[in-house]
Amino acid sequence: MQIDPDVLDVLRAATVDGPALRLNGQLERNLYERVNLALHTVGGVWHRYKKAHIFTIDAADAIAGLLATGEVITDVDRGFYPTPEPTVERILDLAELETGCEVLEPSAGRGAIAEAVAARGAIVDCVELDTARAEHIRAGGYARQVTNADFFSVPVQRRYQRVIMNPPFAGRQDIRHVERALRFIQPGGLLVAIMYGSLTYRGDHRTNDFLAQIWEARGTLWELPADAFPAVGVATVIAVIPVRDVAPPRGMRQITLRPEDFTAQSRAVQQDLFLTDEPTAHGTAPLDGLGYGAPHDGRDHSSRKIDPNTQE
Template identity: 40%
Template structure:
């Protein structure tokens, strides 16, 4: 991969500004009250069209209208997420974060490609509900898997399963090359998947391996980032499988995907280090 291509991958980041809330909808939300189980609308009759738009936001935040309780009921305490929406005038749903759980058949296929062995240390960025961690833990041991997750509800599920987790935006985390394997199904929107894969590769040991499910968009996209990723894949990995639309239907999307792998010993930064060590050894001799 050229220096210019490598530059295109440096310091990956994503815009997480969220969806803006229309002023009239925001006014209603700021008049809502919330307790540990749900959100109650203000005691005024809302225009039907306005109610539909308010309901859209509350549903995206995780609520569901309950006529008996006369409130939008949430699985998790909604007070914090409502307060964020009220103060920022924007909101995000799990789908905005690209959260589409890995279907069981694809998860098993990915884990097979990862060639796991007992005792290996395994990372799953954007771990979701732990579909890949569950299968990896069965091989390497629960104590040897680590998940990264941004959504609070998913973090709670991972904690209930007993997994070690790192909370936050994966792309903002400083890489530490300690993992034998990375297994991942990252967010796809706006080439976010290739940014996640490239960043995740820096968490691998020099002899480690990454296996990921991504969108196929990098294979035909004309951007510099997509070209740089194609160069990276050519030098350090390969496409393992093309997955037809419909495989993720149970998770709420019909997007086509691919499965790919990267071998750490062929990554540019590890090759550069190897070349540098060889030069030093020759000079010492």
Template identity: 30%
Template sequence: MTAHAKAIQDHLAACRLNDNKIFLPDYQIPASDFPQVKRAIEGIGGTWTTREQAYVFTASPDALYQRICRGEAINLERSYRKKTQFFWTGRPVLDVIEQYIFIPRDARMLEPSAGRGAIASYFRDLYPNYSWQLDCCELDQENRQHLEEQGFNLVGSDFLEMPRPERGYHVIIANPPFSKGQDVRHFNRMYQMLAPGGRMAVIMSTGWRTSADPEAKDLRDWLDYFFHEIIDLPRGSFKEAGTNIDTCLVILDKPLDEAY
């Protein structure tokens, strides 16, 4: 162990744990060491609160605190994002999507795999006076609770298992999970739920465009029969959400004469 790493452990050990709060040491942590101490405490879920002059947690972090004091690196947020594939859609990407979307006053819109509803919130704010149907589907329980608190209508959990509604959606906008070809499978399922004449706008990884995977190849071949557009999003569009994967926006319209 380096002298610097040992110093960080000593600073963490000098903190005081009281119920769901971690108080910093009574002495001032050197400026060169503080960023790593801060990162370690925030990594186990702490949020600095000026009023408390402490890092506050939703529950006692005792076990996690002992682990970082022993030098273990923990990043709960990154682990959560990796597990759930939750990489939220930022405003610059939403502004791009909006250029391709027209929403009638009586539209039925769906955000599958909605996360915390970044897409749904954006369009609800754009059309606050619309009496339209805005549905969300989300698997993660914590995110589902957040969506309900925001007043969104939850119509399913696992989108790939969600039953088709009696009537299709006029608009489907999504940022689905990408790993292991999930974006391709979600894309196909979205099309099944799209009403004739409807439009879907789906953020996808760029990998399906060159992948030898049979599902990706089938999608490329199938898209050739339809009007569609592929817009490459700027590199780093999801950096703030925790990933640098290259992404694109796929726009697809369902023909009016295609049965639902």
């Protein structure tokens, strides 16, 4: 969205002091609202007592892009949809968090989910591509670690009991992000992700394969209300995917069985002992072990009576 020339003039005349930006002179209401909107899109928040817009990074760096391009790039333009509080509560209820549980949130935005996770007693690490949003999370102090990077460039560490996420939706990115996030979860852990609602009716191979993964993991899909993201108006679902594969025991090497290992027709010992047509080398008569036939001792036991006192 193009910035009006009069708004750019106000921004160029502003005074910058570290994270604080102060507007010079009195502005008429309509002009001030447009200036405030431009500053808000790059992380500026009006502070009443300091009488300045405060950023989590140096204010000059924050507005440099606005002045250089003359454009405002909104969160929606970037594919960023902040998670409303009611939706945050829904996904945390499904995540079954426990105190001390280690949680990863990729694409953490401004920390709406991460802050709520920490409030429930869990330990949360965040990954966020946008520098200003990553700094906003750091300033909040609720995340143990904040990595300012593309999630796909972060080395996989299978250390978390939970991954809770609201990934980008455009271009099937939600599936790509969830599939990668599953690699960060320990066996017995759980992934809870907000995903694009079209996941339930798309018919392409990528979507079908992903739905098959959910089914095989005994995962579930939950339909969110139509107003879950009121500012955007897109249909959404919550995917809950358990990670059930077994962790390898320490000091042991797994033996990989091959198809050729199952081609030989083995002869069980029982075949010789019980299911033979002729007496065996062990002295067993045909079908003796199953209670058929006569004991192979050369004597006729067909009408013999046993004295219960002597067992003879």
